[in-house]
Amino acid sequence: MNDQLISSATVAASAHTIKPLFRQQAIEHLGNKQYGTVLLARPVSHLFLTWLFLAIALAIVAFFIFFSTTRKAQSQGVLLPTSGVIRVMPGQAGVIAGVRVKEGQAVRAGEVLFVLSGERSSTNAGAPQQVVSSLLKSRRDSYDAELQQSRLQSRQRMAAGQRRASDLAAEIARMDGQIALQQRRITLAEQSYQRYSDLHATHYISSAQLQDKQAELLDQHQRLAELQRIKSASGRDLATTQADVRDLQVQAQRDTEGLQRNVSAIEQDLTENEARREILVRAAQDGMVTAITTELGQTVAANSVLASVLPQGAQLEAEIYAPSRSVGFIKPGMTVLLRYQAYPYQKFGQYPALVREVASTSLRPEELAVPGAVSGTNGEPLYRIRLSLQRQSVQAYGETLPLKSGMLVDASVLLEQRRLYEWVLEPLFSISGRL
The missing domain is CATH 2.40.30.170 (Efflux pump adaptor protein, beta barrel domain)
Incomplete structure (x- = not known):
């Protein structure tokens, strides 16, 4: 009984102390909703974007892992x-005097591509290189004439020597025949002398007759000796003549070579002078001409590129x-x-x-x-x-x-x-x- 009194007193004291914020009728009214309980729904777009961003992230990771670059x-x-x-270049400076090829033209090795003029003019002598060429040609012609004259004289002297050698050889051959004939005479004279000697031994002939035969035999031996002497002299003359002919040949060859050296030196000077006057630029190999960089009348320097040749x-x-x-x-x-x-x-x-x-x-x-x-x-x-x-x-x-x-x-x-x-x-x- 006392406990109930205490609880009632406690509740009464609590009710008297705490007052509600809203009236009891308002609270009861809120519990009765006309449309039911309110639910907060999550938008569908948020889920879609979440999966989309996740897929993009996975794709980026896969891209970095599997994709490669070089x-x-x-x-x-x-x-x-x-x-x-092949670069076409002149060996010296000059003026383009002729262009023999066109762009894209096929050429053969050694074919002339360009013609350059290296002529220099002078107020006093005109074109000095042309004058030098004329003088060199005159000297060359003079040496050519001298060479021909020397050859002619050499041929004449050698022909005379060869004729003399032939005559001496023929004379020696004749002397051989005469010597052989004289030896036969000596043989006959010896036989005749032997017969006379036998007759003289039998006192059939006189001593004077035997001496005549002996003198005749000695005369035949003397004639043989003279023929042999003439043959020896002719042999010496033949050897001398043949040596002279050989000397003439050597001297003619020496003179000819000397004159030819002079002519060759002048030809070289003339060629070099003409080369300086007119320079022919040729193709070094078969191919096609391209990249022509010069025109007619243009001045070009040494070793400048005039064109190019593409090998065939x-x-x-x-x-x-x-x-x-x-x-x-x-x-x-x-x-x-x-x-x-x-x-x-x-x-x-x-x-x-x-x-x-x-x-x-x-x-x-x-x-x-x-x-x-x-x-x-x-x-x-x-x-x-x-x-x-x-x-x-x-x-x-x-x-x-x-x-x-x-x-x-x-x-x-x-x-x-x-x-x-x-x-x-x-x-x-x-x-x-x-x-």
């Missing part, structure tokens, strides 16, 4: 024949030049994409080629095959790289157009292929020693 080294160069371009049947190759910062990883066999400046790649595309050769020494810009083929080098040394073209032509507007020597090209050498995440993480890989 590092390229950019270079510039020019198209050249594989056997090189030569294939074109690309010769590109890379700075030292780009050449380190370029090796034979690598693929290169070429862009011909004459055919913009935006419209006509790029053309593949292969690295054939990489030079081991650098070149200065002025040493390039075509000076000015590479721009923006600032004097930096360049390395020559030769490329083998897969095609010798380009496709343009439905036509096949042949490539031409001297065309400038831009090249992209495909060095290495990496995935994107490797490029992004390259600094970390470098630190860890993987690159």
Whole structure:
């Protein structure tokens, strides 16, 4: 009973202390809603965007993981024949007096391409080289006449000597016949003397008759000795004459060679003088003339390029030049994409080629095959790289157009292929020693 009194007193005290914010009727009214309980619905677009952003994030990650790109080294160069371009250059300065070829004309080795005049005029002597040529021709003609006269005289002297030698040889032959005949006479005289000696022994003939036969035998021996003496003299004369003929031949040869040397020296001087007057520039090899840079009447310097000759049947190759910062990883066999400046790649595309050769020494810009083929080098040394073209032509507007020597090209050498995440993480890989 006491507990109930205490609880009632506590509740009465609490009710008397805490007063509600709203009236009891208002609270009861809020519990009775006309349209039911209010629900907060999440918009559908929020879920869609969440999945969309997630898919994009996954796609980006996959792109970085699976997609790869190639590092390229950019270079510039020019198209050249594989056997090189033959530069047509004069040996000395002069004025173009004749142009014997046209652009694109096929020529043979040794064919005259240009004629240069090196004639210099003088107010006192007119054209001095022409005067010198006239004087040299006069001296040459004089030496020619002297040479002909010397040859004629030599032939006459040698003919006379040969005739004398022939006469002496014939005389010696006659003397041989006379000697043989005289020997027969001696034989007969000896036989006759022997018979007379036998008769004298039998006292059939007198001693005087025997002495006559002996004198006759001695006379025949004397005649034989005289014939032999004449033969010996003729032999000596023949030997002397033959020696004289040989000396005449040697002297004539010596005189002829001396005069011919003089004529040759004058011919050389005349040729050099004429060469200075008129210079013939010839083709060194069969091919096609291109890039003619001179006109009739133009003054050209020594060793200046008048034209170029493309060797017959030569294939074109690309010769590109890379700075030292780009050449380190370029090796034979690598693929290169070429862009011909004459055919913009935006419209006509790029053309593949292969690295054939990489030079081991650098070149200065002025040493390039075509000076000015590479721009923006600032004097930096360049390395020559030769490329083998897969095609010798380009496709343009439905036509096949042949490539031409001297065309400038831009090249992209495909060095290495990496995935994107490797490029992004390259600094970390470098630190860890993987690159």
